[in-house]
Amino acid sequence: MPENVYVADIAAHEGKEVTLRGWLHNRRSSGKLHFLQVRDGTGTIQCVVFKGNVTPEVFSEADHLPQETSVAVTGLVKKEPRSPIGFEIDVRALAVHARPTQEFPIGHKEHGVAFLMEQRHLWLRSPRQNVILRVRHTVEKAIRDFFDQRGFTLVDGPIFTPSACEGTSNLFEVPYFDLGKAYLTQSGQLYMEAAAMALGKVYCFGPTFRAEKSKTRRHLTEFWMVEPEVAWLDLDGDMVLMEEFVSFVVQAALAKHRDELARVLERDVSKLESVTPPFPRITYTEAVEVIRKEQEAQRAALPPEEAAKLPPMMVWGDDIGGDEETLVARSYDRPVMVHRYPTLMKAFYFKKDPQDPKVALGCDVLAPEGYGEIIGGGQREDDLETLEKAIAHHELPREAFEWYLDLRRYGTVPHAGFGMGVERCVAWICGLHHVRETIPFARMTERITP
Ligand code: 4AD
Numbered sequence: 001m002p003e004n005v006y007v008a009d010i011a012a013h014e015g016k017e018v019t020l021r022g023w024l025h026n027r028r029s030s031g032k033l034h035f036l037q038v039r040d041g042t043g044t045i046q047c048v049v050f051k052g053n054v055t056p057e058v059f060s061e062a063d064h065l066p067q068e069t070s071v072a073v074t075g076l077v078k079k080e081p082r083s084p085i086g087f088e089i090d091v092r093a094l095a096v097h098a099r100p101t102q103e104f105p106i107g108h109k110e111h112g113v114a115f116l117m118e119q120r121h122l123w124l125r126s127p128r129q130n131v132i133l134r135v136r137h138t139v140e141k142a143i144r145d146f147f148d149q150r151g152f153t154l155v156d157g158p159i160f161t162p163s164a165c166e167g168t169s170n171l172f173e174v175p176y177f178d179l180g181k182a183y184l185t186q187s188g189q190l191y192m193e194a195a196a197m198a199l200g201k202v203y204c205f206g207p208t209f210r211a212e213k214s215k216t217r218r219h220l221t222e223f224w225m226v227e228p229e230v231a232w233l234d235l236d237g238d239m240v241l242m243e244e245f246v247s248f249v250v251q252a253a254l255a256k257h258r259d260e261l262a263r264v265l266e267r268d269v270s271k272l273e274s275v276t277p278p279f280p281r282i283t284y285t286e287a288v289e290v291i292r293k294e295q296e297a298q299r300a301a302l303p304p305e306e307a308a309k310l311p312p313m314m315v316w317g318d319d320i321g322g323d324e325e326t327l328v329a330r331s332y333d334r335p336v337m338v339h340r341y342p343t344l345m346k347a348f349y350f351k352k353d354p355q356d357p358k359v360a361l362g363c364d365v366l367a368p369e370g371y372g373e374i375i376g377g378g379q380r381e382d383d384l385e386t387l388e389k390a391i392a393h394h395e396l397p398r399e400a401f402e403w404y405l406d407l408r409r410y411g412t413v414p415h416a417g418f419g420m421g422v423e424r425c426v427a428w429i430c431g432l433h434h435v436r437e438t439i440p441f442a443r444m445t446e447r448i449t450p
């Protein structure tokens with residue numbers, strides 16, 4: 001095959017004749033001219049077929065090709081100021097590689113999301129989904145660049161695990177030979193703690209599984225999480241790492257995709273420009289005050305009989321759910337860091353605040369514009385006896401954690417880390433309502449195909 005020229009590189013070929021290979025996305029006609037929108041995965045370009053420039057057979061065929069016909073278009077690359085990419089092709093020859101055997105199910109009219117998710121393998125071809133997947137790629141690369149530039153070592157954690165990290169209520173169980181059962185990993189954190197004691201600064205980045213019963217726009221059963229872990233780091237240092245990391249990733253996506261985000265996804269990119277350190281910090285206790293004030297205001301605005309129907313007001317010790325996160329985040333133009341949650345709410349491994357053991361040295365980063373928690377993390381319990389008590393208190397099987405306790409037996413040090421879900425981060429950057437569009441093939445309670 002002759003060398004491929006790609007739409008993304010078309011400017012380098014101005015004035016020359018090239019052959020582009022791709023798929024027919026759309027077409028229209030005005031008698032002597034046919035306009036073919038051809039996409040090749042790197043972009044879409046308008047190819048103009050003028051009656052006088054091609055054979056009569058090609059001219060008549062060009063007006064009848066169905067959507068998603070695979071084609072090779074040969075023509076001159078011309079500047080076109082009205083095109084979003086600045087160029088179009090003046091067609092000299094058109095070769096049809098394969099006509100679809102039936103009508104493409106995703107036409108140019110509106111389709112419901114349930115239908116589109118069923119057709120996900122084909123939906124990926126749409127300009128919107130193309131942009132989202134490219135942003136995801138940039139986010140994943142920026143994640144690696146950030147940690148690699150700072151001397152972190154990438155350590156791959158296991159996917160089959162013998163025990164829970166984030167509570168036992170959402171574990172996926174798999175039969176595991178004579179050893180009984182294993183669980184799909186909920187988090188690589190415990191393994192990263194071991195690796196941090198060996199390598200100092202580490203991170204893992206891979207798929208994570210939660211048998212989430214909650215069907216929300218923020219939950220998947222399989223998602224990708226990046227988890228750094230650092231020896232000799234406390235909560236304050238961890239929070240600095242979080243804000244620098246999130247800012248780096250958002251600015252990398254903005255630098256590379258500003259135009260597509262605004263033009264194709266209609267994202268208000270000015271909202272992302274302010275995502276730079278420092279992020280505001282508030283304690284959980286302060287967040288509860290903010291939420292209660294908002295809830296009081298909501299009640300005051302309603303007739304008493306309506307107000308009585310609202311769910312009870314939040315009290316100290318309750319979890320901050322999605323709606324409450326939005327209330328906390330909406331007064332800031334960048335993510336807010338909520339730290340020191342009630343110890344009772346948090347996983348067994350959190351270190352208690354020595355100043356106030358009712359709260360744990362943990363921090364969640366809440367994205368603005370209603371996107372909610374994108375990061376959870378904090379300082380780990382590094383004292384052997386306290387950790388043993390926490391494992392007993394959470395009724396976790398002690399044998400499964402003996403290796404983890406070893407990390408406190410052999411030269412224990414303060415350490416901290418966090419986890420960021422890639423899909424929540426991409427949904428926020430792209431301004432998407434639901435995380436299902438941020439991953440190529442979403443896995444949710446009610447979906448495992450295609
Ligand atoms: O807050 P989580 O549960 O924290 C942990 O797993 C820690 N062990 C991480 C660590 O400290 N190393 O999850 C971390 C992040 C959340 O903030 C969210 O972005 C994402 O993972 N996440 C999900 N994303 C999509 N679907 C789900 N079901 C998710 N559950 C968590």
Ligand code: MG
Pocket residue numbers: 364373375376
């Ligand atoms: Mg969390």
